[in-house]
C-alpha cells in the first residue's frame with residue numbers, strides 16, 4: 001500500500017464532511033492559537049525586562065558587603081565595613097576576566113546653585129564607572145585618577161540634577177555648586193540614562209571622585225559597593241568566581257565560613273526578574289495546553305463517531321481488499337490531518353492575535369520559533385494519540401458484520 | 407477464447423458452523439462443487455439456506471470451519487487475514503444488494519477505489535482502468551456524478567464497474583437486483599450476461615427469484631446448508647430479448663443499448 005494512496009483516501013474522506021472536520025479542528029485551532037499567543041505575551045514581557053536590565057551595563061558585576069551580625073547588633077549594609085581599598089588593589093592584581101573596577105560610596109544631601117537647590121545623592125566612583133555602566137558623557141570631561149588621589153572637588157552632573165540646578169539651560173561647565181556646603185566644580189554632564197527596572201530615576205545623581213566623597217563628605221574609609229565589568233558578557237560567571245576567590249583571600253576568610261560580601265552578576269539579576277515572567281509563561285502555557293488536550297479529546301470523540309457512522313464504508317473497503325493496517329492508517333492519517341491542519345490555522349490565528357495585542361494594548365510580545373514548533377509537535381502527537389484508538393477499533397471490525405451494519 | 411476447462415473454484419466438504427450461545431448453527435454442511443472459468447452460476451434457495459454464507463466464503467470474507475477451498479490454485483483456508491485481503495483485492499469483485507457506494511464521491515472515484523489498495527497502479531493507470539470499467543457498464547457520461555445523482559440501477563452499474571476494475575477471476579453478487587424493479591433488474595442481468603458472454607467473466611450470483619436464475623447457465627440450489635440441486639440450465643433466457651418483449655408502456659426506455 002502506497003502512502004500517497006492512503007493520504008489520498010484520508011484526504012477525500014475528510015473532505016466529504018468539511019463542516020464537521022472544521023468543527024473538530026476548532027478545539028485544536030483555539031488551543032494552538034492560545035499557546036502561541038500566551039507564550040508570545042510571556043516571552044515579550046521577559047524580553048523587555050531583560051533589555052532594561054542589560055541597559056544597566058550588560059557585563060556588570062556588583063559586589064556589596066553582607067549585612068552580618070556583629071556583637072548582637074544587626075547593621076545595615078551602608079555601615080558594614082568589609083569592602084576597602086585593599087580589595088580594589090587585590091582585584092586589580094588579577095584581572096584575568098575583569099575589565100574595569102570601580103568602588104562606590106553614596107551620600108544623600110542637598111545641592112545648591114545660587115537660588116536653586118535640589119535633594120539628590122552624590123556617588124563617589126572611579127572614572128572607570130562610566131565605562132562599566134555604559135554611560136557616556138554628554139559634555140565636558142571625566143575626572144582622572146589624579147583627581148582621585150588628590151580628592152579633587154570636581155563632579156559630573158546627571159540630567160535630572162542639571163535640569164533642577166540650571167532650569168534656564170545655562171552652560172553648567174566650569175560652574176561651582178555646593179553639596180552639603182562643600183564647593184564642587186562641574187567638569188562634565190552625563191547623558192540621559194532614564195529609569196531603571198525599579199522605576200528609579202538614574203539621572204538623579206552627581207558623580208565625584210571616590211576619595212573626595214569618602215574623605216570630604218562621609219569621612220569614611222570603606223566602600224559601600226564595588227562595580228566590576230567582565231571582559232565580555234560570556235565571562236561574567238568566571239569573573240564572579242574570580243572575584244569571590246580574591247575577596248575571600250583578601251578578607252582572610254577561613255575555609256567553611258560564609259562570605260562577608262555578595263557578588264551579583266547581571267545575569268542573576270535578569271534571572272531573578274525573569275522568574276516572575278517565567279511563572280506567568282508556564283501558567284499561561286498550562287492553560288493553553290489544557291485547551292489543546294480538550295481539542296484532542298474532541299478529535300477522539302469525533303473519530304469514534306466517525307468510525308461507528310462509517311462502519312458500512314469500512315466493511316466495503318475491507319471487501320475490496322483494504323487490510324486492517326490500511327484502515328488503521330486511514331483513520332490515523334485523518335486524525336493527524338485534522339490536527340495538523342488545525343495546528344496551521346491555529347498558529348496563524350495565534351500570530352494575528354499576538355499582533356493585535358501589541359497593536360491595541362501595547363503589550364510587548366514575542367512569537368518564538370519554539371512555541372510554533374512545539375505546537376506542531378503537540379498537534380501531531382494529539383492526532384496520533386487520540387486518533388489511534390478509534391482507528392484501531394475500525395481496523396479490527398469484521399468485514400461481514402461491518403458490511404451488514406445498519 | 408475462454409478455456410472452459412480451467413477450474414477457478416474447487417470446494418470439497420465445505421462446512422460452516424456458527425456458535426450461538428450453546429447451540430451450533432450449521433449454515434453450510436458438506437458442500438462440494440467446482441466452478442470453471444467463464445461460468446455464470448446462480449445460487450438459489452429459501453431464506454436461511456446458507457446462500458450468503460457460501461458467497462462470503464467464496465469471496466474470502468469468511469473462512470469455513472471445515473473442508474477445503476481452492477481459489478485459482480490457492481488453498482484459502484490456510485491464509486492470514488492480510489493475505490485474504492490481497493486475494494479479494496486482486497482476484498475478486500463484489501456486488502451488493504445495497505450498492506455500497508461511498509457517499510459524496512463521484513462514480514469514477516468509487517470505481518477507482520479497489521485500485522487505490524494496490525500499490526502496483528499509477529494514478530494514470532487507475533483512471534484508465536476505471537474509465538474502461540465505466541464504459542463497460544455504459545455510464546461514461548455519468549463519470550462525475552455523485553451516487554445521490556444516480557438512479558438505483560445506475561448506482562448498481564457503478565458498483566458492477568467497481569467489481570470489474572481489478573480484472574477479477576470471479577465476480578460475486580449477493581441479491582444484486584434485490585432492490586430494483588423488474589425492468590431495471592433485467593437491465594442489470596443484460597449487463598451481467600454481456601460481461602459473461604463477451605468478456606468471459608466468471609459470475610456467481612445469489613438470488614431467490616427464479617426468473618433471475620433463468621438468465622444463468624447453471625443453478626445451485628441450497629436447502630438447510632446442503633446442496634439440493636446442481637443443474638445446467640438448458641433454456642438460458644436472453645435478458646435483451648426479455649426486455650424487448652416487456653410492454654412498451656411500462657418501459658421508461660432510457661436503457662443503454
Ligand SMILES: Nc1ncnc2c1ncn2[C@@H]1O[C@H](COP(=O)(O)OP(=O)(O)OP(=O)(O)O)[C@@H](O)[C@H]1O
Pocket residue numbers: 424425426431432433451452453454455456457458459460614
Ligand atoms: N453470524 C452468524 N451467526 C450465527 N448464525 C448465522 C450467522 N450468519 C448466518 N447465520 C445462520 O446461518 C444460516 C444461513 O444464513 P445465510 O445468511 O447464509 O442465509 P441466506 O440463504 O443468505 O438467507 P437470505 O435469503 O435470507 O439472505 C441461517 O440460519 C443464519 O441464521
Ligand SMILES: [Mg+2]
Pocket residue numbers: 457458459
Ligand atoms: Mg442472504
